[in-house]
Each structure stands twice: as structure tokens, then as C-alpha cells.
Amino acid sequence: MSAKTRQLTIALPPGYRLQDVLAFHSRDTESVAEQVGPASLRKGVLLDGAAVELDIAFGAATAACTVRADSALSAAASAQVDGALRSILGLRIDPQPFAAFTRDDPLVGPLVAAQPGLRIVQSASAFEALTWAIIGQQINLPFAIALRRTFILQAGRRHSGGLWCYPEAADVARLDADDLTSRKFSRAKADTLLRLARLVDAGALDLAQPPSGDVGPVSAALLAVKGIGPWTVNYGLLRGYGYADCSLHGDVAIRAALQHLLDEQVKPDIARTEQWLAQYRPHRTMLAAHLWASLHQRPHE
Template identity: 65%
Template sequence: MITELVFPLPAGYRVQDVLAFHGRDTEGVAEHITSEGLRKGILLGGIPVLIEVAFTPRAARCRIAADGEPGAAQRQALHDALLNMLGLRIDPAAFADAAHADPVLGPLVARQPGLRIVQSATVFEALTWAIIGQQINLSFAIALRRTLIQVAGRPHSSGLWCYPEAPDVARLQLEDLTGRKFSRAKAETVLRLAQLVADGVLSLARERDPQEVSRELLAVKGIGPWTVNYALLRGYGYPDCSLHGDVAVRTAFHKLMGGDTRPDIAEAERLLERYKPHRTMAAAYLWASLSEQPG
């Protein structure tokens, strides 16, 4: 099945932010940056799907090639995945209006207009990435993510690998991951999550109340508040995630505000309170501040 979807893009849309997020794995196992945009493979209802996005100044033209015939649920999931991948869930204008006079983030918003939250294609992908990335450096996390794709996912007929779904991961044995540099605790958490989702005990449906999802996720051994908030941000596009436990967020506050020491978690939580109900965009700008060159 081959189909095409077109998503209009707002003025000032930052294509490079999207390409940077999806191009983190330079080996291009499941995502590949092209001269026109990007290619990504995902499994939807067990069907390998290739998404090809070509950017024009005013639109993202998306060509979808599925190795099968997706049903209505898979077609909706595909539309949701594209909104996520393109960063179109959260309109940044509301935060820009609210923060333009803020002494900490106001100048940053003025320097970087139109910053968006780019998301993982699915909630399950966002959650597994959050678990994988806990307390390790980015390059090692990307390598572990690549491993998960290759042991649990499947290649599309084009050759690009597809990110797995919960049932694919739930079929793995612990040794499939620990034998490939996953810590035992990380492997157990990934498999535990996948089994709960595959069995229908834990629903990651997008229409669910994020607070209810948060409570259920926090009850899963190995998943803490940072993982939940990151998943709400990268998976659901929830606009008010508090990333006070994130080291990069705390480092950014220290860089922007000065002082002798980096804010601790409690202080970062207090600092983020003033950006409610837009704390997700606040985190995005704090992350972006760390990449700015000194002026």
C-alpha cells in the first residue's frame, strides 16, 4: 500500500530541528536523513511501514509505503506518528506570548523563535527510549536503541529497519538484551513494560488522561518521574511536563541564571512552576540554550 499525506507547515518552521532529532543515530538503522527530508521505519499493528518526508517551504509531503494493508486503527496511528515526528502537536506561540517578558527565558525565546517539541513516532517508542537513556551518555543510549531495533524490530521491504511495537519486544528473552550491553535492570524494565502493554494491562492510548497514564507508569518497577515526564513530552506531546529531574534542564538554569551551584531537583521544580501550563516548552528552550554559542 502506498499513499501520500501533506501537512501544511507554519511560517518559520524549523526543519533542521526535526532532522537533528531524527538523525541522532548516524548509522541510520531505522531513520535516514536525506537531501529532501527523512525516512523512518515503524511497525504499526505488525505491518512494516516506511515513512518518507520531503520538506518544502510550506509543507511536509509524506509518502507512506506499507508492506500490507493497514486498517483504520493503523491509518490513525500513522497520522498521529507524523504529527509527532513533525513536531506539530504543540503550538509554540502560546509559550512565546507567555514568556516574552520572562527575565530567564524571554531573551532565549526572542533569539530562537518557533522552537518546537519534536517527538518520537509512537508513545511506546518514546517510553522505551526514555528507559534506555536513563543515566547513560547519549552515544551509548543510541547504540542500545539500535540494538533493540535490530533484535525486536523487522526490516521494511526497502531495507530500512522498523522500530518495534510492544508485542515484538515482549517476545524477547532477558539474555537477548543483557548479552548486548543492556544492564540487567534496564533490560528488565524494558521487557516488563512491553509485556504489560502487549497483555493489555497498560494502555498507552493517546486519548487517555495523561495524569492517569502517569500514575499507572509510576507503578511499574524501574520507571520513575523523569521517565514518565519525558515520555509524556516525547510521546503524547503533553504541554505541561515538569522536567525538574533532568540534569540538562538544571544545567541550563545554572548557565542562564548564574550562581555558585547548579539548582538541585527541588529548586528546579520551583523554577519551572512559573512556566505552568507551558513547562514542556520551557524544557525545550532550556535544552536549546545549551547549544547556543557564547555571544
């Protein structure tokens, strides 16, 4: 095995919902950066400047992972591999504490019972999660996926295995706003993406999660960036950090799910949604997962 190839095996928990993970990574039907098979997943990522293919074969209780880099991995990149794998496999948040917390809850308990073992699948990095949040905000999902694909093809790099790798901050920082707006990005999205990338690339914004797990400093730093608001920060924490207590009160789908759950005629407003979600601290991320899932379980959906 070459120095650029590494193999490792990750144990999967009982009741692991493989189809959820594969569905998340197969949203782009053109398979530009992710390729999904019946029991396999390939994803291209850039780790500290190196183009890397994560090739995962799923067994009954394990995921056999082959890491193929186009160049020697730095110590920083090597350290990022395990976290990236755990994120894209949805292993960052254990769903059992939330299941226990809501077991006797008359409203949320049945949602959790209907989706046992439901997990949150993360992006491979915090930067990927945050840029995806910016790209996807306030537009429909098919258009967001198309913009994401364009973004990858513009700023990413192709791995020798064929997949494109999601760009890092340095790659995006080299773009101009016109590069994005000429490809159907709004000027506001383009400016925010470039602002974020340039701050991260210059070292003025550190996206690393502190060893303590406290996301407060990261949240405050992100909120100080023009164009980034609470929804983007919370969604970025959810997809990029595996933070267990994200409040998605500004999310339209969360409000729609809550309307159905409470059997009300109109969606609750953002303030009321935030107040209602607060009673499920410190498990609001898993609550969001189940509220999202509940929309797809309704007979008319």
C-alpha cells in the same frame, strides 16, 4: 497507487525549523531506522503489526508524505499514521503560546527570542518514546543511541525499502532479559523494558491518550510499573504524547541550563528546580526545549 501506499500533504507553519527536525532524526549516524537528506526524511515504524515506511519530502511550506506499508493496514494502523507523522515533524505543540507567555520575562524571554519557532520533535509512538527514555536514562547520548540501534535490530522488523522499523510492545515482549544484557544493556534496563512491553502487550497497561487529553491516568499507571520513575514518565509524555506541561526537574541538562540561566555556582537541586519550573505552568514542555537549546548556544559549547 496500491492499497498499501497512501499519500498526503501536511501544511507546515510559517518559520518551520526544518533543520531541527532533521537533526533530531539523524542522531544515529548508521541510519538504521531513520534516513535523512537535505530536505527529506524516511522513518520505519511498526503500526499494529505492519511494517511501514514514512517517506517525507519537504517543500517551502508543505511536507509531502508517502506511506508505504508491507501489508494491508488495519483500521487501527491507518488511524495511527497521521499522529505518527505529526509527531515526527514536531507539530504536536504550537510554540507561540509559550512565546507570548514569556515575552516580558527577563530570564526566559531572551532564550525564546534567540530561538524563535523552536519546537519539540516527538517519537512516532508513545511506546517508542517510553522505551527510548528507559534506554537513555543515566548514560551518555552516544552510548544510548548505540543501545537503541541494538534494540531496533533485535526486536524490530526490516521494511522492504531497507529501513528497520522500531518495535512494538509485542515484538519486545518476546525477548528475554539475556537477549538485552548480552548486548550491553544493564539488567535493570532490560527488566524494565520487558516489564513495560509485556504489560502493554497483555493489555494490562493502555498507553492510549484519552480523548480529553488528560494524561493523569497514563502517568499514574506508568509510575506503578517497577523501574519507571517521574523522569521517565515526564520524558515519555514529552516525546510520546506531545503533552505541553511536562516538568523535567530531574533532568541533569535542565538543571545545568538553569544553573547557567540563574548564573549560579552549582546546579540547583531537583526540588528547587521543580519549584522554579512550576511558575511556567502550563508551558513547561516548551520551557524544557528552550533550556536544552540554551546549552548549545553558549560560546564554549
